[in-house]
Amino acid sequence: MANVDDRYGRGAPEPLYAAIKKYVVDGIARGDLRPGDRVESEAELIKKFGVSRMTAHRALRELQNSGILTRLPGVGTFVADPSAKGHIIEIRNIADEIRSRGHQHGSYVVKNVAEKASKKTGSMLGVEPGTQLFHSVIVHSEAGIPIQLEERFVLAEIAPGYDKVDFTSITPNEFLTRAAPLERVDHVVRAVMPDRDVAALLDIETVEPCLLLIRQTWSRSRLVSYARLTHPGSRFEFEDSFTV
Template identity: 60%
Template sequence: MTTTGFAKAGGTPPAPLYAAIKQHICDAVRDGTLKPGDRVASEAELVEQFGVSRMTANRALRELQSAGVIVRRAGSGSFIAEPRPIGQMIEIRNIADEVRERGHAYRARVIQNVEERASGDMAALLEVPAGTRLFHSIIVHHEAEFPIQLEERFVLASIAPDYGAMDFTQATPNEYLTQIAPLERVEHRVSATMPDERTRTMLALVDSEPVLRMTRRTWSRGRLVSHAWLTHPGTRFELSAAFSLDD
């Protein structure tokens, strides 16, 4: 590694040194210079290499760890994290089950789960009159303490009357809704975008890291039940689908 790229082009002020180190390592991951399992420079090596303080080097590594880019092993050093989780685009699976199947601990942080009245925009998305009772939940799903999905969901109260009282640290919305409103139809739309500051903070994203956002609507018994935005860190998640074609 070199110190190239610390100052931004066009005469703009350089990025903070800790952010420049983070960006340098993330760029190395993206271009394949660093691969999963590769050792990352230690704090002492970063201090010497980039001419920064130990505190600056430590902050860069801590934030890379929080973002899931690296893992730090006591007595061994820091290493590029293993390949990204793969989510199934067509099959609707419970995220907690996916995480546990990969051998990792699952944890949910519930930001809110409140009752609201549908605004004009949300009423249109859910195909109901404005003012209809809804539940609005925001949950951050974690894998091995790393945030891997921000779920923001609107649910019709008439279909899921107990949704607002559920403890979603114990069971996911997917688990609850599957039980009371069996899936009949699912609509997906996926896009890549840059996150706002709120999303960046909730998912512990590094600077300039994009996200993959899935919009999901689900129906049960002929009625639209929920509208959800499922947002994943772009560098730590990918979607896959497999199907067979009849001859």
């Protein structure tokens, strides 16, 4: 892993156990640590950070509890396999998918506003420019690691109040399922390269390929939502099965 710098030392404004957690999570996000890799022991972290055994133990324990690390008694502590998976055929709430794997779901709301459709965004929903839309951008994380950037445009008249919802406590999927029950869903999956903004929000490099799922949903015989769901290729995969 990279050498500890001032971000993780005693000059950092956060508690030392939190600095150790950030140090480990940053190493995973950069790819320095991959699933199955051994992380530094309590003794090694004590020496590197100059902290007590209790502080080092708390940092590792909390990372284990959140599903980021796994411990084998007598062997060591290792990076857990996040096994982040999504479905193409089945529509599932990302928060439920993450919790089903025993991990904690987190969300960071970049944007959630009301705006008028441009020619481009209007074409996504099949409406005229000037039509009232809601536009949200949310980063979803699994055990503290970003796995999806959700950008969504919603027809305002179908989901009133969308722009006032606290999407740190409920996902757009949950809200829309209640406001506008699904009748039809179209999916397109593409491999894409992220631009700088997308890469920054997903905490990846611009050279890392991503999986983009474009989802259009219909309710009450109308196209009501257009979403672009971008996932880091190294952290996510799609899977599904069906009987023929």
